[in-house]
Amino acid sequence: MARGPERDPIVEDPRVAALAPDHAYIPAPTAERTVKERIFKASMLACLSVALLVLGVLLYDVAHEGFSTLFRGGFFTEPASSVARDSGIYPALIGTLYLMVVCLAFIVPVGVATAVYLEEYADRDRWYNRFIELNIQNLAAVPSIIYGILGLAFLVRGPLGLGRVVMAGGLTLGLLVLPVVIIAGREAIRTVPPSIREGSMALGATQWQTIWKQVLPAAVPGIATGTILALSRAIGETAPLILLGAATFATDPADGFFSEFTALPLQIFNWISNAQQDQFAPLAAAAIIVLMGVLLLMNAIAIWLRNRFEQKW
Amino acid sequence: MSRKWWLVLAASGVLAVGVAACGSDDSSDGNGGVSGTINIDGSSTVFPFAQRAAELFKEENPDVNINVGESGTGGGFEKFCAGETDISDASRPIEPEEIDLCRQGGVTYGDVQVADDGISVATNPQLAISCLTTDQLKQLWDKDSPVSNASELGDDADTGDALPDTELSLYGPGTDSGTFDFFTDKINGEEGVSRDDYQPSEDDNVLVQGVSGDEGGLGYFGFSYYGQNLDQLNLVSVDSGDGCVAPSTETIQDASYYLSRPLSMYPSEKALSDNPAVASFMQYVVDNADKIATDALIVPMSDDQATDARAAFNQIKPGNVK
Numbered sequence: 001m002a003r004g005p006e007r008d009p010i011v012e013d014p015r016v017a018a019l020a021p022d023h024a025y026i027p028a029p030t031a032e033r034t035v036k037e038r039i040f041k042a043s044m045l046a047c048l049s050v051a052l053l054v055l056g057v058l059l060y061d062v063a064h065e066g067f068s069t070l071f072r073g074g075f076f077t078e079p080a081s082s083v084a085r086d087s088g089i090y091p092a093l094i095g096t097l098y099l100m101v102v103c104l105a106f107i108v109p110v111g112v113a114t115a116v117y118l119e120e121y122a123d124r125d126r127w128y129n130r131f132i133e134l135n136i137q138n139l140a141a142v143p144s145i146i147y148g149i150l151g152l153a154f155l156v157r158g159p160l161g162l163g164r165v166v167m168a169g170g171l172t173l174g175l176l177v178l179p180v181v182i183i184a185g186r187e188a189i190r191t192v193p194p195s196i197r198e199g200s201m202a203l204g205a206t207q208w209q210t211i212w213k214q215v216l217p218a219a220v221p222g223i224a225t226g227t228i229l230a231l232s233r234a235i236g237e238t239a240p241l242i243l244l245g246a247a248t249f250a251t252d253p254a255d256g257f258f259s260e261f262t263a264l265p266l267q268i269f270n271w272i273s274n275a276q277q278d279q280f281a282p283l284a285a286a287a288i289i290v291l292m293g294v295l296l297l298m299n300a301i302a303i304w305l306r307n308r309f310e311q312k313w
Numbered sequence: 314m315s316r317k318w319w320l321v322l323a324a325s326g327v328l329a330v331g332v333a334a335c336g337s338d339d340s341s342d343g344n345g346g347v348s349g350t351i352n353i354d355g356s357s358t359v360f361p362f363a364q365r366a367a368e369l370f371k372e373e374n375p376d377v378n379i380n381v382g383e384s385g386t387g388g389g390f391e392k393f394c395a396g397e398t399d400i401s402d403a404s405r406p407i408e409p410e411e412i413d414l415c416r417q418g419g420v421t422y423g424d425v426q427v428a429d430d431g432i433s434v435a436t437n438p439q440l441a442i443s444c445l446t447t448d449q450l451k452q453l454w455d456k457d458s459p460v461s462n463a464s465e466l467g468d469d470a471d472t473g474d475a476l477p478d479t480e481l482s483l484y485g486p487g488t489d490s491g492t493f494d495f496f497t498d499k500i501n502g503e504e505g506v507s508r509d510d511y512q513p514s515e516d517d518n519v520l521v522q523g524v525s526g527d528e529g530g531l532g533y534f535g536f537s538y539y540g541q542n543l544d545q546l547n548l549v550s551v552d553s554g555d556g557c558v559a560p561s562t563e564t565i566q567d568a569s570y571y572l573s574r575p576l577s578m579y580p581s582e583k584a585l586s587d588n589p590a591v592a593s594f595m596q597y598v599v600d601n602a603d604k605i606a607t608d609a610l611i612v613p614m615s616d617d618q619a620t621d622a623r624a625a626f627n628q629i630k631p632g633n634v635k
Contacts, residue, residue: 079368080364081364081368082361082364082365082368082608082609083608156397157395157397163397164352164382164392164397242382242383242384243384245354245382245384245388245392245397245398246382247352247354247380247381247382248360248364248381248382248383249360249363249364249367249379249380249381250378250379250380250381251367251368251371251377251378251379251380252378260350260352260380261380262380270360270383272516272518273515273516273517273518274361274518275361275517275518275535275537275538275540275541275610276541276610277518277541
């Protein structure tokens, strides 16, 4: 057998040789191609390490600055104060948790229902369905401050007139991240194999029974992931809340869904821009750690949900 | 079938909790002091003052619940005139359009000064400028100003020496800020008119860092931010025709420093009479303005200003305030 100087182990493999007796079809990599391959790999690794490095520096910086504040007495139980050592995040943390509850209660039913409609029922030949689809894609790219204006005009004032309360804040954040849930939900529903649907239908189930008993349970992992991604974005939003007129400082935490509130991102923003920076920056860092902690907790729940419900086809 | 009903039940449960929370009355009688909720919004410059006031008032009246926002003087008045807040913080007097807005909303109010504020112009310590006239500042900050080097501004208004031959890096607040409105109004003659090729930030700490880290750094920001960074900044005096004046507690109080202004709270008369907590809070602010301002690193009022503020509040306060 005539062989070039470049030897390829795959080509030499007798099983491959058996499959492709004519070696001309599997060119052995030349030195030039190997070099290119290595350069490409190295540059990918470099990109990855830049991202990781920045993240690492950020985490180190925040942890270094805020860790001792995190365990100081009263940090979790006191409201903010103009005196740094008396400051805590209690009302802000409660406000953020309330916001997330409202947001979750809104985006899951509405987002999933929309996704189900678009995937299972909508007739793409109708112009209005294509119109809805196009708009959902567009809404995902609208700047968050616009949602703040919307929330101020329609939820805080106007038709609903809720006032500057948790419900208005949570619904505004919900509207902001709804496209994420819808898009992820559709993706999840689409990955459920048609055979499952056809099997269910063949056994006499209605379309609704098929969706409720077969498709949705199978799509739960994807929906959960999308929801958590959406909440992760919502939890850090500051601009829409400022526009709604959420308080930056509150002596007491929100005591219900129709109570005035403040939230962690507002508190962090306020501490970072305080004139006594050397005293308040550690507080901001500690609050950032808490925010990330809440985020990680939510992610952990999502991963648990995904593993719990994941199905192999 | 049953699952569907669970969903309906859960949804109505959420609603019920919400409605219950809405209906809950927070006027429970506690151990001394007033109770109720006070909503304050407005200028971010007044925010530290309002926050400190709320904290101290809360110590004496544990049953009171106070929320302080900082959507800016304009944003604050908009909400105030719609009847959404009880007290509006302002770093400038209420404007004619806002007066109309309040009239439409049926909101009457009083203007009670609570503290003073100055805007400091500062440079990097290496850029030795001790005083600039308001004309020089206008030349530097005016719309489409071509000035890029300190020497183009002529002589130092204090020493008379030529200004150093240094390329300038300019720092200032973003256009949403009340500080920007005030500075452009006082220096460039019209609110909002400014060159735009400077480094803007809504966060004064960023401006301080920029100016102190840049050899040709020059910027303007709140006076308290200068006070916290004395060793990293060089303070520039301002000459508005009567000689160079550096900002200080005294020159800001008597307004001899050109870039100084009063900070006020606008309480709604309706809130004052309907909500005893608001009346009692405003009384506390008027009585303790000096301590609150000092705690909040804001320039307190002079004695005369404090007397005027008390008189202004007495005019609008309801008869039943302790």
